[in-house]
Amino acid sequence: MSAPTPPESAAGVPICYRHAGRETRIRCQRCERPICPECMRDASVGFQCPSCIKEGSKQTRSGRTAYGGRRSDNPMQTSIVLIGMNLAVWLAILATGWRSSDLINRLALAPRGTCESVSDPSSYYPGAPEDVCAAVGGGDGEWVPGVADGAYWQLITSAFTHVDVWHIGLNMLLLWILGPQLESSLGRARFLALYLLSALAGSAVVYWFAAETSATLGASGAGFGLMGALLVVAIKVRGDVRQILIWIGINVVITVVGSQFISWQGHLGGFLGGLAVAAILVYSPRTRRTQVQVLGLVGITFLLVALIVLRTAALV
Template sequence: MDQPGPGQVAQTPTCYRHSDRETYIRCQRCERPICPDCMRSAAVGFQCPDCVAEGARSTRQARTAYGGTRPTRPGAVTQLLIAANVSIFVLVLAAGGVGSVLLSKLALVPLRTGLVIEGRPTLVEGVADGAVWQLVTSMFTHVEIWHIGFNMLALFILGPQLELLLGRARFLALYLMSGLVGSAAVYWLSAPNSLTIGASGAIFGLMGALLVVAVKVKGDVQSLLTLVAINLVITVLGSSFISWQGHLGGFVGGLVIGGVLVYAPRRRRTAWQVAGLTVVGLLTLAAIAVRTLTLT
């Protein structure tokens, strides 16, 4: 640092971002003066905001085995999904539960049908009549405590594992798209006047994807197959009140989507995954469109 000459007064350094603030603290990286408001803790000393931002851009983020950004809080997306399901469950109960107007709006009804709503016969619009949101909202809707209890327990167990393996964005895509494929299967295979709710399609999609991962890494496939078999038996035995269509569609969707995410070539993996998911999404939407034409 230059020393002041005879007759000169040493100038007090000021923050490079706040010229009216005197400071004797300097950034450990670029050595510019920084005031307390601009100090950012670093491995050694403090850095200025510009150097911190530049370091974040130049530091490569840790990636999962299948291309996603490794989550710092595994299970965060799972917790949000559980919160969404529970919130809608509470809203449906508050609105009257079975036979409420809200349930008739959120549940998947393939075609306009008459239902008893709040004690009165009411004509309820279905997906084929324009209520396409039901394909998604039905995935988050429950009305029985045992139903949401089993589904959220399964999500709590399976979700964080896949979230850590795939990354948050890919896990969320797997969950939502598996649920949508399950809804499409319900739309095609259920009676036109049926009413279907529940996250089971998405949950079965997680099981299918986890099975794909186990096969890829030569893991404990036997245990997963046993889990799938148990759920299959429960679905068959309870077919009078359980949507086997949603379970089947979600599981197949999970297998396909899991295969796209896990077996995508390492070179340009993200591009391959996006292309594969786009194809699955377009085929699902095409199936929904064709079913709508057959119903109307």
């Protein structure tokens, strides 16, 4: 049963729902009812009314976050594991030749397969199809499959693959800063779903709009998804979004200026994916919240898979 709409003063200013006659422009970030300074209670983000604080205490004792997720004992843990996975792949690339490592060709996202040079892994034979690749260059060719050839793992492995130290450093710093905040708000499973679906959304847009012979790698798409999710959470709790928007704006400018070597497709797809996933997680109704969230995330997954299948059909 919904609470009655609080009255307003003659000037049209809302009245505190607990103290008649007290004008206020502050609302509880949880139930959105107007509250006066006496009723304001510090919450994890913003202010809440006494009633919501009491209800939140029950949820805390039950180990649930405000959005239904299981509260993490250590909100850093998932981010640390993800950082560790990225570092492990990077170290493997360093150990197998760094820029000439064959792992780059296998793990990076390539829309179409290419005929690579065995003697010089940084070179390839343009236009050479798979059936003649092994014979070109006097037997120097080796076919490296792309997503359209069935290497669908690249849609995810590319988000864990880096070559340059500055690239992995910046991406992991972003994950280190934003990951624990979002895991605290969403819970571990929901945060992990946010990260992976943002990465997949970035890969899907790369698959559609990047050059067919390009190779894209890096966790930037997932990172942009985290920025988009933080923006959604801040809007939900009526927080100050100016710093977040400035941060996003700076990264957009960097992406545009460096578009010759930065994947704007991955950044855009990851950001849109993060917005969509976070909106489902934080705006799902309290009643049957988990069911709605699961259905929403499954729907996003099916949409991304459908886009990938359609693109593959167009390339084959």
